Amino acid sequence: MLPITGYVDRWSVKPGEAIRFMISSRGGVPYHARLARIFCADPNPRGPGYREAAMPCGIDGPHAGIEQPVRPGSRALVPRLDLAGSLSLALTLRPTLLSSPRPQTLLHWQGGRVSLRLWIGQRRLHAELSSPAGALRAETGLILDGGWVDAALVLDDEAGCLRLACRPRPLPYSPAPRLTLAEANGPIPPLGRGRMMLAATLDRTAHFNGRLERPAIHDGALPVEILLDARSGSTRLPGVRALWDFVEGIGTERITDFGPHGFHGELENLPTRAVAGAVWSGRHQRWTDAPEEYASIHFHENDVGDLGWLPSLSLTIPPEWPSGLYALHLETAEGRDNIPFVVRAAEAGAQAPVALLLPTLTYQVYGQYPRQAVTEAAASRARAWGALTETADRHPEYGLSAYNTHADGRGVTITSMRRPMLDKRVNQIHRLDETPEGSGTYWLAADTYLLDWLDRRGIPCEVITDHDVHAEGVGLLRRYTAVLTGQHPEYHTEETRGAIAAFIEGGGRFLYLGGNGFYWKIVPFQGETWAVELRRAEGGIRTWAAEPGEGYHAFDGSYGGLWRRLGKPPQALVGVGFSSQGDYRAEPYRFTDAIQDPRIAFMRQGLEEAAPGISFGERGLMGGGAAGHEIDRADRSLGTPAHALVLAVGLPQHPSFEPANEDRLTQEWPGTREDVVRSDVTFFESAGGGAVFSVGSMSFIGALPIDNYENLLARLMENILRRFADPTPFPWPETASALPEKETLS
Ligand SMILES: [Fe+2]
Numbered sequence: 169m170l171p172i173t174g175y176v177d178r179w180s181v182k183p184g185e186a187i188r189f190m191i192s193s194r195g196g197v198p199y200h201a202r203l204a205r206i207f208c209a210d211p212n213p214r215g216p217g218y219r220e221a222a223m224p225c226g227i228d229g230p231h232a233g234i235e236q237p238v239r240p241g242s243r244a245l246v247p248r249l250d251l252a253g254s255l256s257l258a259l260t261l262r263p264t265l266l267s268s269p270r271p272q273t274l275l276h277w278q279g280g281r282v283s284l285r286l287w288i289g290q291r292r293l294h295a296e297l298s299s300p301a302g303a304l305r306a307e308t309g310l311i312l313d314g315g316w317v318d319a320a321l322v323l324d325d326e327a328g329c330l331r332l333a334c335r336p337r338p339l340p341y342s343p344a345p346r347l348t349l350a351e352a353n354g355p356i357p358p359l360g361r362g363r364m365m366l367a368a369t370l371d372r373t374a375h376f377n378g379r380l381e382r383p384a385i386h387d388g389a390l391p392v393e394i395l396l397d398a399r400s401g402s403t404r405l406p407g408v409r410a411l412w413d414f415v416e417g418i419g420t421e422r423i424t425d426f427g428p429h430g431f432h433g434e435l436e437n438l439p440t441r442a443v444a445g446a447v448w449s450g451r452h453q454r455w456t457d458a459p460e461e462y463a464s465i466h467f468h469e470n471d472v473g474d475l476g477w478l479p480s481l482s483l484t485i486p487p488e489w490p491s492g493l494y495a496l497h498l499e500t501a502e503g504r505d506n507i508p509f510v511v512r513a514a515e516a517g518a519q520a521p522v523a524l525l526l527p528t529l530t531y532q533v534y535g536q537y538p539r540q541a542v543t544e545a546a547a548s549r550a551r552a553w554g555a556l557t558e559t560a561d562r563h564p565e566y567g568l569s570a571y572n573t574h575a576d577g578r579g580v581t582i583t584s585m586r587r588p589m590l591d592k593r594v595n596q597i598h599r600l601d602e603t604p605e606g607s608g609t610y611w612l613a614a615d616t617y618l619l620d621w622l623d624r625r626g627i628p629c630e631v632i633t634d635h636d637v638h639a640e641g642v643g644l645l646r647r648y649t650a651v652l653t654g655q656h657p658e659y660h661t662e663e664t665r666g667a668i669a670a671f672i673e674g675g676g677r678f679l680y681l682g683g684n685g686f687y688w689k690i691v692p693f694q695g696e697t698w699a700v701e702l703r704r705a706e707g708g709i710r711t712w713a714a715e716p717g718e719g720y721h722a723f724d725g726s727y728g729g730l731w732r733r734l735g736k737p738p739q740a741l742v743g744v745g746f747s748s749q750g751d752y753r754a755e756p757y758r759f760t761d762a763i764q765d766p767r768i769a770f771m772r773q774g775l776e777e778a779a780p781g782i783s784f785g786e787r788g789l790m791g792g793g794a795a796g797h798e799i800d801r802a803d804r805s806l807g808t809p810a811h812a813l814v815l816a817v818g819l820p821q822h823p824s825f826e827p828a829n830e831d832r833l834t835q836e837w838p839g840t841r842e843d844v845v846r847s848d849v850t851f852f853e854s855a856g857g858g859a860v861f862s863v864g865s866m867s868f869i870g871a872l873p874i875d876n877y878e879n880l881l882a883r884l885m886e887n888i889l890r891r892f893a894d895p896t897p898f899p900w901p902e903t904a905s906a907l908p909e910k911e912t913l914s
Pocket of ligand 1: 656658684
């Protein structure tokens with residue numbers, strides 16, 4: 169647990185509105201808070217340097233602290249479950265981390281001083297019924313990896329006996345699995361009114377990793393064979409006291425009891441639903457087509473949804489605060505942290521015709537990303553630069569990013585913003601950049617180069633977030649003449665992608681200033697983006713892949729994966745789309761002949777150097793140049809408009825650059841190196857008087873600050889932005905030359 173940390177309840181807030189900060193200080197020690205407006209979040213002394221302005225306000229100063237609970241792990245709480253007399257309990261499970269040395273709870277019921285627990289440990293199934301009078305314990309034979317298991321527990325009041333049985337489902341080519349049975353004799357204590365947790369103990373520890381399906385409780389002591397046979401057959405057993413069929417409520421955190429008493433429950437920490445169940449046949453890929461084949465919930469010990477911390481501080485934004493990026497700095501004697509957030513204009517567009525759209529959905533999907541790139545050398549550099557040094561690697565208790573896998577190898581599919589995200593901070597670097605001026609920034613810290621640049625050039629700009637666009641749609645974007653993205657707007661909901669498309673269509677000016685953008689689809693939780701779901705179905709460069717039969721989101725039943733595979737490639741939105749990825753390195757661009765096109769004369773204004781064959785972006789704070797790391801190309805076959813101009817091309821030479829998986833069908837590359845490992849700086853007009861400028865490189869904006877923002881790339885960008893912010897419609901290029909098959913590099 170960090171000495172001090174926290175999160176906000178929203179990414180953005182308007183003047184007059186309140187934002188709440190959920191803060192936890194270790195041991196409940198007092199902490200100090202200080203609010204600032206952020207201009208440059210990069211601490212690298214060889215760049216513009218970390219820059220902020222104090223914003224004195226009512227929450228500056230000392231505060232009493234509280235330590236707030238961190239209880240990762242998904243589970244299901246049934247707040248009331250009354251049990252009486254003899255009973256028979258059965259469930260189906262698929263453990264996915266049997267190698268764990270820790271006990272993994274399947275079910276824990278407590279009523280008064282009587283407790284019933286069912287768990288796996290040491291590859292065996294265990295049960296314990298305890299009361300002040302003593303305990304009955306039983307354990308069964310070995311459970312093997314990789315399969316489904318039916319389990320039954322019978323409390324026989326008359327016989328004074330606890331029976332525990334389990335039987336794996338048959339595996340291919342293996343003998344029919346044997347039932348193993350264990351018994352413990354002794355009086356069954358009276359049970360009565362109680363509550364139950366599935367997949368963890370009631371004190372929220374000893375979590376289960378794996379899938380649970382259709383837990384059921386029947387009145388009376390049924391023979392265990394009948395109980396187990398009924399798990400995989402169609403027999404309906406008598407005397408149902410409770411039966412939770414997880415087919416109901418996929419897409420919610422509700423579990424429904426189909427028994428007579430309605431002992432419904434709530435999931436905690438967003439376990440994964442819409443996963444293939446014990447009877448998944450492979451004939452269906454979409455869970456809505458055969459919900460009964462998706463009756464499981466996959467629980468993990470490190471799932472994190474809403475940490476549910478109490479609000480510690482609340483700030484109503486003063487009316488005079490300009491739109492921008494802000495951060496609440498927190499400090500105790502032991503450590504420090506900061507919580508960034510955006511202040512929007514009270515009326516969108518009133519402060520500026522230009523908006524920076526921060527890719528907060530991508531920040532969230534990447535939130536808490538432990539990875540090898542975060543080395544001790546990077547940490548010592550961060551210390552030397554006075555930056556934050558805490559990383560997600562050292563604090564997995566706040567959950568993982570959707571780039572990680574759980575301990576059982578399954579990808580993390582759901583990410584929440586209701587938890588600290590230690591790698592989405594200001595005054596932070598993200599990796600060791602070994603180029604001479606390199607900062608090693610990513611995400612938010614990188615995106616502030618745009619804020620710093622605009623502020624220094626005196627170009628007014630408001631800041632908005634993906635979360636705002638999701639909620640408000642194209643109407644929000646239309647309040648601006650021009651909208652800029654950050655460095656990596658990779659993840660989009662149907663709503664955010666649709667709003668951007670409608671904005672461009674309707675005459676908006678859009679500057680896509682990143683790489684690998686508009687790539688994956690994500691889906692919000694019940695319409696709200698505090699949690700989003702991602703199914704990495706089929707193609708795409710990815711750190712894990714959706715499992716068979718699990719390409720459809722639980723949250724809304726829609727198909728997941730690449731927007732390209734959903735018929736909406738990034739090229740069709742912004743002219744360029746993902747082509748290649750390599751190390752965190754970048755190289756220069758060269759102008760093509762298209763830079764001379766009269767349609768883009770505005771770009772060349774005052775820039776004699778903007779001519780075919782001339783290079784720019786030779787230096788940068790992100791990998792040592794402007795074209796690099798993850799890069800995009802124009803491709804008419806994928807939707808780049810025929811009239812798009814590719815005015816500059818970057819061709820990274822580093823051998824680490826490889827084609828995107830989705831382009832690669834055989835062992836061969838899908839084209840020559842120059843076809844594939846390229847970043848195309850692209851411009852096109854829309855029929856509604858709008859225009860799009862796309863750079864197709866994650867490193868591009870890292871080249872802006874070079875020489876105090878006085879470089880060819882920065883001046884070109886200023887020309888473009890000033891024209892894009894001018895409401896004069898871009899004429900439709902009647903005589904537009906089509907994109908040549910290959911750009912000629914003079
Ligand atoms: Fe990415």
